[in-house]
Amino acid sequence: MQIPRQQMSSREIVETTLKKHNCENSTLILGISGGSDSMYMLKILSEIAPKLNLKLIVAHVNHMLRGNESDTDEKFVKMACNSLKIKCESAKINIKKFQKSEKLNLESAARTKRYEFLRKIKGKYKAKFILLAHNATDNTETVLLNLIRGTSIRGLSGISELNGDILRPLLPFSKKEIEKYCKKENIKFRIDKTNFDIKLKRNFIRHKLIPQIEKLNPNFTQTTLKKSQYFKQAHEFLSNLAENWINSNCKIEKHRINCDSKILASESDFLKKLIIENIYEKFNGSTLDLESTHIDELLKVINKNVGNKEKQIGTRIGIKKISGKAIFYKTASSKPS
Structure with missing residues (x-):
């Protein structure tokens, strides 16, 4: 019988996710930025690792977008890993140069190079998964952002817990829950000031739009998480129809x-x-x-x-x-x- 989420500790929820995806006795790459979400993931995974016999490797990308602050983030993550005796791999990548050469928006350029580095480290250590610290609030922001852009059913499916080699064990938790855990357990983290710039669409949704919606539905984040899982199933069904059509009617x-x-x-x-x-x-x-x-x-x-x-x-x-x-x-x- 499955234990209700409300009766489980955050550690038990994360441990259950890892077991569901057969992570025992494996190597995992943790994408750690130094923010509250990733530092909480690092802490909780370091506690679970001995029980599940996990080898943890931290990967950090310095995007070189915030000058000294980016360098301080990198040093902070390295120090945290050193105190936990966890191997840390880091890279400095000139994202603006890559963005200009590939004619991408900044977010896409950063994501492309970050995932490229994470998969390089995954290959180096022959890891099972790359773990990212996306949470339920990130999922809500993504769904709303996609809806505003004019999305399909795919966009309403939000962020997946498992997508290929990417696993997101913190997806059940809201940003507020994670920050509460960090305060309770005295977990230090870095603050990226650009996350408060409401001229950026995602930040506007986070700081202005979602708080207003939560006045109508205080559980909006968890509601969105459940509904996005429903839309994911609908998308998978429809995607199979398209895939079958292409295989039957096209030369690939x-x-x-x-x-x-x-x-x-x-x-x-x-x-x-x-x-x-x-x-x-x-x-x-x-x-x-x-x-x-x-x-x-x-x-x-x-x-x-x-x-x-x-x-x-x-x-x-x-x-x-x-x-x-x-x-x-x-x-x-x-x-x-």
Whole structure:
């Protein structure tokens, strides 16, 4: 019989998550920024590690975005790891330089290089999972941000507990709960001042929008977490429909997918949007930067009953109709002539 969450300690909840994903006797990479969420994860994992025979490796990325504060964050994480006798791997990465060269927004650039480093460390130590400290409040922010951008069902599914090699053991907890635990257990952490800049959309949602919604529903964060899990199941069902269609009707190459333009155009717009999402994810690994306007632009090309029509969304996805084919492509080198 499953014990209700209310009757379990935070440590028991995290331990249950790790056991559910068969983490015993394995190596885990912990993505630690130095903030309250990740420092709480570091503390609780260090306590659970002996019981589950876990080897913990901390990975920290200095994004070089906040000058001396970024360097101080890195030193802080290294000192914390030293006191816990946990190996720490860190890297300084010039995110602004990468952002400029790849023409990405700052958040996407930082995420891309951070995950690249985390997976490098995972490979080095042959780890089972990378653990990140996203929580239920992060999930609520993500769902609302996606909704405001104009999302699909995928966006309403929020943040997954397990996504490939990424495991998020703190997802059941709200930010308030984590900060309460940190205060109670005297866990020191760093504060990123940019998290309070409400000119940034996520920060506006966090500091202005969610507090107002919680006046109507004090349990909004947990409600959103449960509903996002429902939308995740719905998305998985619909994604399988799109995947089956692509496998049955398209020729799949590394950075090109060729479809019969008439057969594709004859499908419902809803299914076509699912197909576009699925192909975008095949090309880019996720749909984080795919917006509804992008889907609509590609859909217009599919639905126009003429050839030699084309639309490209940056370097991430393009479509060209030629010789009865609707050809999706990712990069200039894979673009049909």
